[in-house]
Amino acid sequence: MAPWIYQGRTLACRVLRPSVLFPKTGHQYHRRLGTIVAKPVVSNSSDSLSFSYESGNQNMKRTSLPNFWLRDNCRCRSCVHQDTMQRNFNTFDIPKDVRPLKVETQHSGVQIRWSDNAHESFYTWEFLESYLKADRPQLEPVELEYFGADGSQYSTAWPPSVQNQDILSDETKAVGRLTDLISKFGFAFITGVPIESGEATEKLLEKIAFIRHTHYGGFYDFIPNLAMADTAYTNIALAAHTDTTYFSDPAGLQAFHLLSHSDPNAKDGTATLGGQSLLVDGFYAASLLKEEDPKAFQVLSQVRLPWHASGNEGITISPDKLYPVLEVDDRMGKMHRVRWNNDDRGVVPFDGGFSPTEWYDAARKWNSILRRNSVEYWFQLTPGSLLVFNNWRVLHGRSAFTGVRRMCGGYINRDDFISRWRNTNYHREEILRRIIG
């Protein structure tokens, strides 16, 4: 069973708690690894460096690291450009048979003098052990908490929110909290946002990252034509969906701020306007699907489909390749992305590994879970509360409404959001250690 699915559990699921596994200070992190394993005996063979632990190399995936690989990953100040943090030498200038001339075990790591130009490298125990234990760099573990109709089971403060005032007074700390809440729950509100215009909202979103432009534009602040509002019109309900399913790289974050909602025709202002908003935790829904109908999960995660945006004259957008509804990170064994807007979906192919009939059966089941009362989280958007959510995980929709709504918002790229989250939640030193390796 994939680690992100806890069978039989109710709403929420905790995957990993980074504060326990990876303390958010580089110092503790360093010390922690140093205390776990006693220093190994290091020896060098013809093409690699071997590590022998007193405990018998338990929990290790390998006992040696190749010479060339080590030399290529030298972290010295001349090999890593200190301004750009880029590799500062040509890997292919290093002799294929590069070998250590001298290996010296020190308290915090291993010093090596190489056969090429007597270059000196130093590797910390932390670096060496992370690649003896794992196959690749380990990114920050993210703690996910699923939500449903009643919020998240484990959260004491619901819904997740931060105050605009906190962002204005201590931006790094508050944006760190905001982005962490979005990473964990899939969404968060910023409360106390000015409603006179969209300007404050736009500036707030830019504190996460720049706003992404699409063929619809960038930041939007939609002011309805009041002349049209003479005729009370009804805006139809929208079923839960993700946006921009037709991009190779769908929008990472999406933001909505309802600046105002009124009915110019209502005399006493007490008209029922409707317009409830809906969020659905797509990862939670996917976990239910996998639990209740494993085949349907398999079909939706394996059958790749075309998607498109063709409603604008002169514009026909489709992703670089076919994508399934449920993208699973196979290496990590957990959900990666949900892509679901049935209106933008293309033709179900015949060569997807399952028949179209099997796909429709699976999608029908998925659709029924998305519409389940216990899964739908309904709320009323109110002026002053800016909603920001992860469009790769959380689906959104709304009920029908009357009157005139003024909405503003925009998209932010996933990678820029994650970068901001990282840099407001971890020390730079620790981030570089993880990202550069």
Ligand SMILES: [Zn+2]
């Ligand atoms: Zn070097």
